[in-house]
Amino acid sequence: MERKSFQAVILMRLIMNKRKTYPLYFAAPAFIIFIILFLFPNLISFYYSFTIWDLKNAVWCGLDNYKMFLTDPGLMLSIKNTLIYAVTTCGLKVIVGFIIAVFLTSGLRTKNLLRSIVFFATLISSVAVGIMFKAMLHPTKGIVNTFLQLFSIQGTDWLGNTGTALGSVIFADVWKGLGIAVVIFIAGIQSIDRTYYESASLDGASKIQIVKDIMIPLSKSARNSVIILSFISGIRSFELIWSMTKGGPGFATDVLGSVVYKEYSSGYYGLSTTGNVIMLIFVMCLAFPLQKFLNKNEEV
Known part of the structure; x- marks a missing residue:
């Protein structure tokens, strides 16, 4: 009997160990893909950021690329533009997206x-949207200035003026990305228990009070998702800006992505890789604390 009980204990331990390791088989494919497509390229980029290379040969140069990139006169302006672009597009998508979702x-x-119409812009590529808005904002042939002339209003060169270029690109980005924000907000609002609305109706609450006291607080998870996605997308922006202004006029719409691309196109591969590493660090230093802050507030 003792021998049988001992064998039963051993068998139970083996079964429990198999249960513990069994889920690892499901995680293994994702982990392998993560290593191949994310971790390995980032480690290689980190190495090449310390070198001068021409896609064939690499010569170690230490921190020279970082010193050169960080002393670039256009870099600080590109960082400023990136932050303005990310914060403004994120804020507008959250506010306008929530209003449309309500x-x-x-x-x-x-x-x-109407939901299909709002989401349609998301299906169009960023380059196509950029070309479309570039044509619409043309100073003489664009539909925007032509429409303003009907009311005797003199339009401006929206993309050629340093005072309006960044704002014009921001407007185009918000138009394109608003559909995702609206869909997330709709999902968040529809997940709210209907009993809250019924109780508010019985208490005689107005529509504004329902939005303020029920929809806004209880759709916090959706709002946090929109903030994180929009903010990271704003920091990583490139295609839309490049197709509309190429970072111009001057450096008025230059962001980190466009600065890195200019270095690549000029043949400075090591320096441009340094820019990519700096942009990755920039995203991590801003996005992770923001996500932690939002998740902390969500639990309160």
Whole structure:
């Protein structure tokens, strides 16, 4: 009997160990993909950022690339533009996206059609959106200035003026990315228990009070998701800006992504790789604390 009980204990331990290791088989493919497509390229980029290379030969240069990149006169302006771009696009997507989502979760009969129309811009590539807005904002042939002339308003060179170029690109980015924000907000609002609305109606709450006291607090998870996604997208922005202004006029719309691309196109591969590493560190230093702060507030 003792021998049988001992064998049973050993068998149970083997079964428990198999149960513990069994989920690892499911995680292994994702872990392998993560190593191949993310970890390994980042380690290689980190190495090449300390070298001068021409895609064939690499010569170690230490921190010279970092010193040269950080002393570039256009870098500080590009960092400033990147922060302005990321914060502004993020804020507008959150505010405008929530307002549209509230409107599209009401009892409107055509709300499904309007949801499709709002989401349509997300399906268009960033380059196509950039080309479209570049044509619309043309100083003489663009539809925007042509429309303003109907009201005797003199338009400006929206993309050629240093005072309006960055704002014009921001508007185009918000137009394109608003669909994702609206969809996330709609999902967050629709996940709210209907009993909250019923209780508010019985208490005689107005629509504004329902939005303020129910929708805004209880859709916090959706709002946090929109903030994180929009902010990271703003920091990593490149395609839309390049297709509209190429960082101009001058350096008015230069962001980190466009500065890195200019270094690549000029043949400074080691220096441009340094820029990519700096941009990765920049994203991590801003996005991770922001996500931690939002998650902390969500739990409160």
